[in-house]
Amino acid sequence: MTPSYPPVEQPAPPAPTSPSPGRRTLGCLFEILETVVLTVVIFFVIQTFIAQPYQVRQQSMQRTLEPGEYVLVDKLTPHWDDYSRGDIVVFEPPEGWSLDGDRTPFIKRVIGESGDTVELRDGGVWVNGVELVESYVYRELDGSPQPTDPTSGQSRWQVPPGEIFVMGDHREASADSRTFGPVPESSVIGRAFLRYWPLEAFGILQTPAYPGLEPASGSVDDRVPEVAGWPVGRSRAA
Numbered sequence: 001m002t003p004s005y006p007p008v009e010q011p012a013p014p015a016p017t018s019p020s021p022g023r024r025t026l027g028c029l030f031e032i033l034e035t036v037v038l039t040v041v042i043f044f045v046i047q048t049f050i051a052q053p054y055q056v057r058q059q060s061m062q063r064t065l066e067p068g069e070y071v072l073v074d075k076l077t078p079h080w081d082d083y084s085r086g087d088i089v090v091f092e093p094p095e096g097w098s099l100d101g102d103r104t105p106f107i108k109r110v111i112g113e114s115g116d117t118v119e120l121r122d123g124g125v126w127v128n129g130v131e132l133v134e135s136y137v138y139r140e141l142d143g144s145p146q147p148t149d150p151t152s153g154q155s156r157w158q159v160p161p162g163e164i165f166v167m168g169d170h171r172e173a174s175a176d177s178r179t180f181g182p183v184p185e186s187s188v189i190g191r192a193f194l195r196y197w198p199l200e201a202f203g204i205l206q207t208p209a210y211p212g213l214e215p216a217s218g219s220v221d222d223r224v225p226e227v228a229g230w231p232v233g234r235s236r237a238a
Contacts, residue, residue, distance in 0.1 A: 050076045052190065054090050054105065060168030060176070061088070061107055064136050064205075070197035071107075071205065075190035083110050083164055083185060085127070086207040091166070091188040094180045105189055108176050109136070112157070112165030114185075120155045120178070123147030125167075130213045138170040146171045151178045162186070 052073045056065045065071065065088070073090050083089060087110045093103060112118040112127055119126040125134065125148050137145045148171045159165050163182040168174025177183065195201055 050074075053196075054107070054189075054192065056107060057104055058107065058168075058173075060170050060174035061109070062138055062170040062173065064088070064109075064169045065107065065192075065195065069195055069201060071192040072194040072196055073190035074193045078188070078191055083113070083188065083191065084207065085110055085113060085210055085213070088192040088205055089164070089166065089188050090190060090192055091183055094183060094187075097175070097180065106166075106176075107192065108166035108168050108174070110164050111167050111177070112159045112182070114159055114161045114163060116159045116165065118157045118159065118165045118177075120148055120150050123149065127210075127213060130210070132210055132213070134208075136169050136208060138172070151175075154178075157182065164188070 052075060054071050054073050056067055056069045056071065059067060071088075071090075088107065089110055090105045090107050093106050097106075111125060111132070116127050117129075125132045134145070134148075137148070139145050148167070157165060157177070159182045163184050165177045165182045167176040167178065193205055195203055195205060
């Protein structure tokens with residue numbers, strides 16, 4: 001016969017405790033701070049290494065880009081894809097070209113690549129002996145394109161390795177390589193590829209083709225004869 005024992009009363013489990021209002025508030029603040037920090041880090045990484053917004057402040061790219069418009073500058077692909085003729089680039093102003101300490105970057109179009117010979121004659125632009133077809137050049141009210149004239153007394157340049165020759169589309173309102181010479185690629189911030197403001201002007205910035213002109217290749221020395229030194233004139237137009 002199996003002995004019987006009186007039932008043993010089990011202690012009730014402890015009731016769950018809810019966090020105090022102070023702890024709940026602290027937890028919410030920590031989550032908000034974590035989200036903000038993560039957002040700032042992502043924004044910093046994107047703007048530093050991938051793409052950066054830029055506001056056009058100069059008149060040198062009219063009517064392609066108007067003052068006050070915003071573009072997105074690609075900083076990533078130039079690491080493996082060199083700047084090419086027709087690209088619109090944003091770069092640090094050359095030494096001596098900041099106004100009262102203002103280092104606002106310049107925005108211009110690449111006309112000559114490393115190794116190119118750029119020549120201005122009869123109001124046109126010639127690269128390696130081929131006249132460029134430039135549909136983007138600023139047009140007067142009567143529809144005629146502005147001529148491209150020298151601004152420093154020099155009309156022919158040989159672009160050194162690691163540098164590019166740039167000009168604004170509004171040639172008469174642009175201080176560019178015609179005056180301060182080619183600029184180092186190391187000073188280029190990136191390639192403008194998208195206009196995102198104002199919304200009615202939203203769109204990709206197309207790179208034009210130049211029929212009959214091949215990409216620059218070979219060293220400077222074996223492409224063209226040596227050309228005189230760069231101009232030293234200064235102007236405050238950008």
